[in-house]
Amino acid sequence: MTRKWREYGPRFLERGTMPSILLGVGSAVMGMSAIPILTPAAPVFLGIGGTITGVSFLWTVVAGVQAIPESIKKAVDEIGKYKSIDELDQMEPIPLKLGFIGRSRVGKSSLLNLFCEIPEDKEKSGKNKQGDSTEVLYAYIHSIFYEEQGGNSQILAVIDGSGGGKKKRDYQLFKIAENADILCVILDHTSQGYDQLKQELYEIPIGQNRLKEHEDFLETLKEYLEENINESKKKKKLQCIHFLMNKKNYWKKQDENNLENWFDDIISDWKNNRKSLSNQISGTVHSNRSSGDIQALRNVIRNIIISIN
Structure with missing residues (x-):
């Protein structure tokens, strides 16, 4: 099935911006667990950061599928x-x-x-x-x-x-x-x-x-x-x-x-x-x-x- 695959990159970037931001936020939250003063709350930060990272991953997958160009007729x-x-x-x-x-x-x-x-x-x-x-x-x-x-x-x-x-x-x-x-x-x-x-x-x-x-x-x-x-x-x-x-x-x-x-x-x-x-x-x-x-x-x-x- 013919598609305009050259459009995939721009279409993905258009849809994938927010997942990328969430991935960064999730990584930052998990990184906070390594700060000594926050060590007692490390499990909480890891849990929240992991959840955000997981959501961003799933969102990225969906964005990747949605970015596939329509078939050429x-x-x-x-x-x-x-x-x-x-x-x-x-x-x-x-x-x-x-x-x-x-x-x-x-x-x-x-x-x-x-x-x-x-x-x-x-x-x-x-x-x-x-x-x-x-x-x-x-x-x-x-x-x-x-x-x-x-x-x-x-x-x-x-x-x-x-x-x-x-x-x-x-x-x-x-x-x-x-x-x-x-x-x-x-x-x-x-x-x-x-x-x-x-x-x-x-x-x-x-x-x-x-x-x-x-x-x-x-x-x-x-x-x-x-x-x-x-x-x-x-x-x-x-x-x-x-x-x-x-x-x-x-x-x-x-x-x-x-x-x-x-x-x-x-x-x-x-x-x-x-x-x-x-x-x-x-x-x-x-x-x-x-x-x-x-x-x-x-x-x-x-x-x-x-x-x-």
Whole structure:
């Protein structure tokens, strides 16, 4: 069974610090029995010191077992499954991580399911297995051909969160951004979700408050990424940030130019002022209701993968 044994040392040190301290304490207590003035109490010191030493030995054994790295799984065998974010490092090769983020009701979950072609019943059962802790990020393991003639494919871990209240969702959105290699940021012009938009040809005017909400979110995202990439050096910059302007099928005809200009300004700002955050920055106008747009997004991701490989 394949394991990352090079990780054993650091894992053991992380777990074995306290047993080592106890061993030192136990030895010191037993050593006190040799002090002449304490000789009458020597049996007590030896008993206490021996007990502490024995506990530290057992603790060390347990730490040694717990430090054994998890077995490595072939990523290709995990396709179509939900995994916690922590399990991705135990796959070979480690999947490329793709994250979808955006404000509430922007169409994130729908897009993820359409992009990966996940049946609704499978999505619900897969998420339930991962739990709903604030810290839980899970990923759907998906394979995408990027050179169909050559048969080359890339295994993707498409990251999502477990949902919940606003604070919990916001926390998860930024953790998705922190963990992603490719980040898809979804915007729109209305806070109405697709479940509220039953009519395909229904036109909705621009919600100025909604655009402001996106602008505020992007500013916070920028600050978060700068802290985690430029300042803390916790991770390398992203391979690509791709913006999607969703719900184009609900634009009013007279609003098209204004919305396209607003979207272009967002992309230009990130291209000109956020180069340190991502190797590539791009954007497309999109509708989750268009199968052609879903396929176009797959092509965008393919091109990003080709540029990386």
